[in-house]
Amino acid sequence: xxxxxxxxxxxxxxxxxxxxxxxxxxxxxxxxxxxxxxxxxxxxxxxxxxxxxxxxxxxxxxxxxxxxxxxxxxxxxxxxxxxxxxxxxxxxxxxxxxxxxxxxxxxxxxxxxxxxxxxxxxxxxxxxxxxxxxxxxxxxxxxxxxxxxxxxxxxxxxxxxxxxxxxxxxxxx
Numbered sequence: 001x002x003x004x005x006x007x008x009x010x011x012x013x014x015x016x017x018x019x020x021x022x023x024x025x026x027x028x029x030x031x032x033x034x035x036x037x038x039x040x041x042x043x044x045x046x047x048x049x050x051x052x053x054x055x056x057x058x059x060x061x062x063x064x065x066x067x068x069x070x071x072x073x074x075x076x077x078x079x080x081x082x083x084x085x086x087x088x089x090x091x092x093x094x095x096x097x098x099x100x101x102x103x104x105x106x107x108x109x110x111x112x113x114x115x116x117x118x119x120x121x122x123x124x125x126x127x128x129x130x131x132x133x134x135x136x137x138x139x140x141x142x143x144x145x146x147x148x149x150x151x152x153x154x155x156x157x158x159x160x161x162x163x164x165x166x167x168x169x170x171x172x173x
Contacts (some may be wrong), residue, residue, distance in 0.1 A: 016161045044093050044155045047083045048148065051076065052160045057141060061134055069137065070108065077104035092154060096147035103143035110136040 056072040057063070078103040087094060108171060110132060145166035152159050159167070 033170045038092065040087060040091055041065065041157070043083060043086050043150055043153045044151055045157050047079065047097070048152065048157055048159065048163070050079050051144070051148065056163045057144060058165045061137065064070075068135060069133075072094065073104050073107050073140070077101055077108075093151055096151050100147050103140050107136050107140045 054076055055071055056069050056076070080097050084094060084097050084101070087097075126138045146168055148159065148163065151157070
């Protein structure tokens with residue numbers, strides 16, 4: 001089995017390999033030499049570590065449960081808000097974090113299946129989402145993937161393989 005060059009010894013996606021995945025995404029740090037402050041880098045690393053543990057980001061759609069996904073998205077929004085509060089006002093990460101938080105709000109505001117139906121599915125043991133739920137979840141993952149790639153590249157952070165599964169494709173042209 002041949003390993004890709006962008007996967008580190010620990011199975012993480014190396015930050016240096018993310019530049020080619022960001023084609024077409026405008027970021028303020030291109031063309032400028034910038035070294036992030038150590039404490040700011042640690043705050044962003046903490047955010048990515050927290051997101052690595054959010055299965056809503058990468059679990060196959062057929063395994064997702066509407067109420068659990070909704071709860072997880074609410075928790076991610078809270079994590080993103082706390083991260084913004086911890087960063088300095090001038091942080092280059094703020095734009096991406098705000099975009100991910102806005103994606104959480106959009107997801108939560110999307111028309112979801114009626115709550116009575118969710119309760120009925122729960123009692124049957126096969127809670128499923130309708131197509132609009134899965135479209136909204138795909139949009140959430142795409143937004144997070146783009147901004148996670150940008151943050152990891154900007155701050156020189158590696159990404160665990162599960163979370164890396166939502167990054168923009170390396171083959172995208």
